Amino acid sequence: MRAVSIMGLTPGVKLGKTVYDEKGLVLLRSGVLLTESYIYQLKYKNIPAVYIDDELSSGIETPEVIDHEVRAKAILQIKDIFEELNPSKNKTAVRYINEKHYEGVKSVFDIIMENLQTNQGASLNMAEMMSTNLYTYTHSLNVAILSVLTAKSLRLSQDKIKELGVGALLHDVGKMAVPDEILNKPGNLTKEEWLLMKEHPENGYNMVKGNVGISAYTKAIILSHHERIDGSGYPNGLKKDHIHLLTQIVSLADIFDAITSDRCYRNRIPAYQAVEIITAQVHQSFDERVFHAFIKNVDLYPPGMLVQLSNGERAIVLSNNREQPTRPMVRIIDADNQPVKEMDLMKHLSIFITKEIEDSCA
Structure with a gap:
């Protein structure tokens, strides 16, 4: 597959x-x-x-962190909660997260945790199989999954993981106050539109600050997920010592999912390229310990991906190595897409993947 x-x-x-x-x-x-x-x-x-x-991908398994059907239901549950807060979708929209919304978000978090327990060992494959019209809700779920997996790798407590997961699910809730024509604009934003977009962390914080049931850590995630450790982020230009670890985790998951997702104005960037982009920014933007825990939980080269090797051969990825994600197990294929042999790139260190090959059924 x-x-x-x-x-x-x-x-x-x-x-x-x-x-x-x-x-x-x-x-x-x-x-x-x-x-x-x-x-x-x-x-x-x-x-x-x-x-x-198909024949080319025969025998290849694509394990899911979250079951496909459960994932679809979780995305729709997030959509229902967010749309109750969106005045362009709901004439009676409220401007704050009430107890009903909060319980709904916690219910989605529980679904995530239950599935992660069932599907232990799987890493997140960023291939998206639902409509791009659902981006805001799909993105919220992806960021939550990535954040929780990273927190588990960092061995954080269950209480902290829950605060993290709820914050990740709600990190973009402030976008419900941004006009849809700006959120879904197919081209570049104007300066005025970008300033409106940059208000979404504060919009989101204002929606949750009065709810005493939501923890201070969760609220901080919503307010500060666009802050960067060198002080270049927004809305408050915070630096490393003033950005909580939970917020730093969500910040990294947020930017990774954003650039690896298909949008109305651009195609996705493959996960391995996204990691290269983020690696160049780590010292300025992200905590290195968070980054190293994060990349262990992402399929840089998902099973079934066609790749070019440095020796000129073509291959299809069979499975990944969690400790060395750039060196998966592959199946070498000939010009007619017939299998030649299997190769563990951990045992052939002079050979590496140079690029993804355009996928097709041909």
Whole structure:
């Protein structure tokens, strides 16, 4: 099984995992053979990629941190909570997180924790199979998952992980006060629009500050997730010693998911490139200890990805090495996509992955 972008699909390919639309309804079930009509429907619904079963990816498993069906339900639950706070979606929208909203967010956190317990050992594959129209809600879930996995690697207490998870789920709630035409603008923001966008941490904090049930750490995450340790962030230009560890975790998860997600104005950046970008910023923006814990929980080269090796050979990734994420197990393939041999890049240190090969079903 492997993930393929919608633009690389061809009729006759078997769907590997069920696809859901922006309402959480089943769009296409796993096992169906794709037709021109089905592919058009996927494009129309803004589904960026799907999993397929084909000969090339035979025997490759793509374990999920969060079960696909549970993930879809969690995203829709976040959407319902956020839209109750969005005046453009709800004429009776309230301007604060009430007890009902807070309980709903804690319920999503519990779903995450239960699934992480069930699917221990899996790392997060950033291939997104739901509509890009759900970006804000999908992003909130991804940031929460990445943050919790990082916190576990750092051996934080369960109480701290809960405060972290709730804060991560709510970190962008202030965007509900930003006009949709700015949030979903397909081009660059104007200076005035960018200033409005930069208000979302304070907007979010104002929505939660009066709720005594929400911890100070959670509130700090919402207010300060765009702060950077060198003082270059916003809204308050805080430096390292004034940015709590939980907030630093969410900050890193936030930027990673943002640049590895498909948006209306640009395509995603592969995870391995995103890590290179963040690595260059670590000393200025992020705590190194958080960064090293973080990358252990992300599939830089997800199983099923086609890659070019430094020796000129082509390969498909079979599985990842959690301690050395840049050196997965791969299957060498020939020009006709037939298997040649398997290779553990941990045992062949002179060979490394140079790039991802454009995915397609051809």
